[in-house]
Amino acid sequence: MEIINRESRAYVTWTLLIITIGVFIIETLSGGSQNYQTLLLMGAKTNDLVQVGQWWRLITPIFLHIGIFHIFMNGFTLLYVGQILEPMVGHWRFFLIYMLSGIMGNLASFAFGANNAISAGASTSLFGMFAAFLALGVIYRENRFLRELGKSFLGLIAINLLMDLTMSGIDIWGHVGGAIGGLFLGYALGLPKISRPKMIFRILAIVVVVVISYYMYVKGMIVYG
Template identity: 55%
Template sequence: MNEYRLRELPIMTYLLLIIQILVFAWELFNGGSYNSATLIDAGAKVNQLVQMGQWWRLLTPIFVHIGWSHLLINSLTLYFVGILLERVYGAWRFLLIYLLSGLGGNLMSFAFGSNFSVAAGASTSLFGLFGVFVSLGYFFRTNPALRAWSQQFLILIVFNLVADLFMGQIDIWGHIGGVLSGALLAGIIAVPHQSASLTNKIRLLCITGVLLLFGVLYYVGMGR
């Protein structure tokens, strides 16, 4: 396989999939993926533990899953959406968006979600990827393909958030935080060779928005 084909591979998407599958395998061999103690050991989010200083639990939950169906749905979504977005942004920019979207989603859950539940899953990051596509449709309004993707992902976001309201044990706050974070990050992290699509004003507004969002959510979460 030549160097060009290697660059075309969505390596980061594959790596993220491998990590969450390996974490899930560890859960299965250490008490099971429904065992609260096992999930906490694997890095799931528990607000009280974050308040005690275990800040990494705002990031590690994106690699932890509860049950086979949870892992399967999130893995399939990551595979298809991740490949699309990694081809747009490249591996490292895609990884940064994925991780920061997950952080933003978990911060929103930390601020407004249950203080006593164990939360885990890649959906905070995945909703961030949905939010990125919505913003790309705005920044590249003359691109019919991106505009169409943007509209479809906006419908997907609305459908899922409405469904969240009627489903138990779904962290809707994490999903909302992921969407907002991804939409803002798309205004900061430019598509390679398309930096002109983001003006300094847009970047400044989005950087301010991310900093305020993350800072306020962390402050609210710590003060509960």
């Protein structure tokens, strides 16, 4: 089984990184990336604003960052991990995993997070990328490379979530939601040109993503409505 197309380039990874850096520059020039009003103006998530109908705040936070250290760590992780994952799964699969995991992470934050907290960052999407490796390791467990890669990223997810519990100002629900999204999306999409998993299981994984997302949105609207 061919795992990586060596001729493929991580075009989507680089595009997402460039957009993220561009947005950070705009943040900085518009009042500062740690300025509350600037973050709100550019689309950071607060639950009360999502509740009144500003649904785009479940998407825009993926590209916003709070401070130089925040964007440096997330940007480096996106570049490093994306250049491994994107050539494996292909450009459009990678884009879907990145974006939809990020949205699911923001939905989890909306449903279970603090009402007045401001939320921004690509870490929801990054946890989705980590969990996608875990899904691939499960689907193609006879492949030692993917199996070991899945174990490594499972360990990385666990360590990061444990660290989240000991640190203030970290949106752990966003990370959990992103990881759940990446796990099921990775299972649903699999690797290109390989007819595994079976279509019925792919469809079930997509249904799970939709049901969980809808539940979190409704829960957020009920709690904060």
